[in-house]
Amino acid sequence: MEHLIQRERIAPLWHELTPLLERHRAEVAPYPDWRLAPDRALYEQIENAGNLRVFTLRIGEEPHAALVGYCILTVGRNPHYTDVLMAHQDVLYLIPECRRSGLGLTLLRRIETDLRAEGVHCIAQRTKARKDLNLGPLFARLGYTEMDQVWLKRLDAVSKDAVSTDKVQTDALHTKPVHTDTSNALTPASTPSPARPAGAEFRAIPTVPELFQPRQDARDFYPHDALRGD
DSSP states (O other), X not given: OOEEEEEOOSGGGHHHHHHHHHHHHHHHOSSTXXXXXXXXXXXXXXXXXXXXXXXXXXXXXXXXXXXXXXXXXXXXXXXXXXXXXEEEEEEEEEXXXXXXXXXXXXXXXXXXXXXXXXXXOEEEOXXXXXXXXXXXXXXXXXXXXXXXXXXXXXXXXXOHHHHHHHHHHHHHHHSOOOOOOOTTSSSOTTOOOOOOXXXXXXXXXXXXXXXXXXXXXXXXXXXXXXXXXX
């Protein structure tokens, strides 16, 4: 299959990139309600600072070669090991029609060759844990070593179980005490109850949903997180 792998700038690429990003999001978005909203200005700012690398994979003849895959990486000094120039994969995608053709492997090898030539010491690749999306075996074949795992937990929503538990606790807090005959209780009926200071009032303990109402206008920590294809 005739193909072309090259470095491109991201600004002129958005009109071709966006349809593939939509397909990509449909496959890998961690939560279905997360909409695709890449921060274009931020990507272009990173590129203008010299810290973005955009590799594209096209098939067909120029100038009409169709975009079928891409890998976007950030490049910079590791903040913990400042002598090390690292590349971090931000997003990696190949359309399903071109998978199992060797093109993905070819793209990754070309990326390594180009980054090595510019002095990059190490590449950090990301992949999904889901079995049908996991690229671990492919990375291992290329000599990568598994180092880290990423765990996600949503903080912008309360689970149904948590809401149910909170409701039970709230109902218990607001239930009026039932006065019963204590004459047969083990504790002598004459034992006085502790006196409540004058003017003291009972206050209901606020529940979790009351304390932590999600902000409707809050942005995701990563404004371009839906673009991530790890």
